[in-house]
Amino acid sequence: METLRHGSPVTTSEFDPYVQSLYQSTAHVFGKKTALFGQDGSADTRFFAQYGIPAVEFGPIGANHHGPDEYVEIESLVYYQKILKHFIKQLEGKVSTDEIEK
Secondary structure (H helix, E strand, O other), X not given: OOOOOOOOOOOOOXXXXXXXXXXXXXXXXXXXXXXXXOOOOOOOXXXXXXXXXXXXXXXXXXXXXXXXXXXXXXXXXXXXXXHHHHHHHHHOOOOOHHHHHO
């Protein structure tokens, strides 16, 4: 067996202010706390993390990602949109333009 590609793990802290804001937005939309968890595998988050940019995987509910039977639960897209809207509203006025452009 030969390793063709290797990447460093993503180690974004659950206490990162952006992670906390997303967590709070999710709890707001669902009306209860949700679980934060890590998992094994490869994701595009590693490309951000290598430059010190906090990154998490977050999205609608589905399964069989990138496979022939991939699907997304349509109802979860509605919740996903509500969470993102709340998250963005939380950030308004908290993030400077200079910080965004880094």
